[in-house]
Amino acid sequence: MRSGEGPGDLDGRKAYILATVVYEYIATAEPVGSQTLTQKYNLGVSSATVRNDMAELEAEGYLVQPHTSAGRVPSDAGYRAYVDQLMAPEELPVQERRRIRDELRDASRELDEIVENATRLLGRLSQNLAFVTKSQPDAQQFKHIQLIWLSSRTGVAIVVTSAGVAAQSLFELTTDVTPDDLTRLSNVLNAHLANRMLRDVLPADVAACVAELGLHDELRGAVVTAMKSVGANEQPIVAAAGAQNLLDQPEFRDLRKLRSILKIIEEQKTLYDIVSDSLGSESPSVKIGRELHVDELDDLAVVTVPYRFGSHAVGMLSILGPRRMPYGRLMALASGTAESLSERLTDIEAI
Amino acid sequence: MRSGEGPGDLDGRKAYILATVVYEYIATAEPVGSQTLTQKYNLGVSSATVRNDMAELEAEGYLVQPHTSAGRVPSDAGYRAYVDQLMAPEELPVQERRRIRDELRDASRELDEIVENATRLLGRLSQNLAFVTKSQPDAQQFKHIQLIWLSSRTGVAIVVTSAGVAAQSLFELTTDVTPDDLTRLSNVLNAHLANRMLRDVLPADVAACVAELGLHDELRGAVVTAMKSVGANEQPIVAAAGAQNLLDQPEFRDLRKLRSILKIIEEQKTLYDIVSDSLGSESPSVKIGRELHVDELDDLAVVTVPYRFGSHAVGMLSILGPRRMPYGRLMALASGTAESLSERLTDIEAI
């Protein structure tokens, strides 16, 4: 932090003015001037004084001016200070919290579908784009494997993990097996490996099980491949909902920008990258503008909160919207939704 | 067909003029005037004559004028006549056909993923929105069921159909079963029901199998539920790709329109409805403007072609774009992609 900058010099009035500018800009999407401020908010000083403070805040990097003789707009640093220090944290009204829970209640029993419903709900409530990312599969626990006999030299392996049924994988052998072989192998594997973390299951463990039954070593490959394939073909982004909400925001007037953003949403990879470093974190995080490290998303921001399945954080629920988003409310909304989602998922696990 | 209208009066020159107007408008997105026409195309008559013909074509409903003293634009009927009678069918160049095949070749082995890749490819090549719908699951063949024992009163049923592994369904019982019970029941079910059409599998059939082994009738419910759930939780739309391409078209200048279209794409239900009546059809179909019966999609059109898995048409590949789309090329492109996709899928089935 350079001297002369940073939170240190956010004394009472200047801090309040910064907060007010951010707040007002979030509400109106118009650059805010000193006069608007003194009129709408009870500052107790004149507009000239506010002007001086705003000039300082600009010099310190918290505000920027779109052009001379325009009002001020927050910079990334301005939003950051707002989120970290100035903003009053919001709570979700009980009533709304209940509504979220209710909406998630009568959803299906399919894991992905529940998560998807939560995402759609969040997209609708937040009036922004909501999306959800699953954590790395190797942070999942191995629960169960079932090898299914199809013909004497082919079969399907189904792997169940702590995140639900997760992968099926065809295999082909050069030697014959019987349905019974596969059943016995399934049982041995389950007995030996159940509840281990997936990343801790080594090919050698599998080989041991295969050898124990005197089966051909080929099967080791089939099983290992199946386990590897958990998550490999699984999309990191389960669902995204509410893209059309973004159009309402004035920052999307520019069609070219809109186009590249739509592309990013559709490709999903970039979205995943954005939240990937918060994956597994237990606390909400906010990224603003440049902090996203994606040129096209310069004036957007993302709020990310974890959700749990049982006791583990297994994924993140995020809201993508204009940098000028109501952080307090969206954070409360995301947290509330994630909480209800976690509860719902945990109910399911209890079966 | 009312007298005085319809293809009947599309004699040589007028038909040619209509075709040219549609062609030109598709290329330029500008209303076409009589002069442009005589200059760019070799009509052999003067612009005045063309004007007269165009006035007639307008009276007959094939063309419309955005406003007095503007050129003409095709109506739904105009496009329809173009597609059905006037347009020269296009073939995909061998080279392009090969490129499509190559792009699909090294894709994954997961069925849904292959289909999704094809959709993305089609979106990219067509520069429009591509999406894919699966046919009703009860048009699928039952292949295999596996009941997996989790605890003495719970388990998972996995149903494999001709469209690939399709559903898993948890069940809970009030009486105990052994892993062996489930394995035996799986075997009996497979022996009795394999290769039947899913819709022809009756609860009574399942009950017979359960009774044969002297198991509790509860299991019938579990199995039937699992079979029902094939496709129930499956999204009718597997993938949609290329929404951002739509932004390039001048017809999407209107943000409100764009917004409602995005919403429709995201919700998917409407997209499904649009193609649902062609599902299972063996031939390509085109729907133009009002024919879609969706107000918001008034000036869009859809091209739909079936793809096969083995010998059955199991889904439809569609392109959604402005009504002013290059029908010939897009139909060729969609057919080509569907063909390569079908081949690829059929290769897989051979395993």
Added chain:
DNA sequence: CATAGCAGTCCGGGCACCGGAGTGCTAGAA
């Protein structure tokens, strides 16, 4: 250190204007 007043800047909406593209109609030629 805060304030009042003032001169200066810049954006953006509104308006009038005009050129261009295209039409329909009528009268005359093939």
Added chain:
DNA sequence: TTCTAGCACTCCGGTGCCCGGACTGCTATG
């Protein structure tokens, strides 16, 4: 008849201009 040439008329849309409004920064003063 059927086509063509010519003409008057219409309407859109881009351009340039102007002006009001909303700011700011600066300076002088309490």
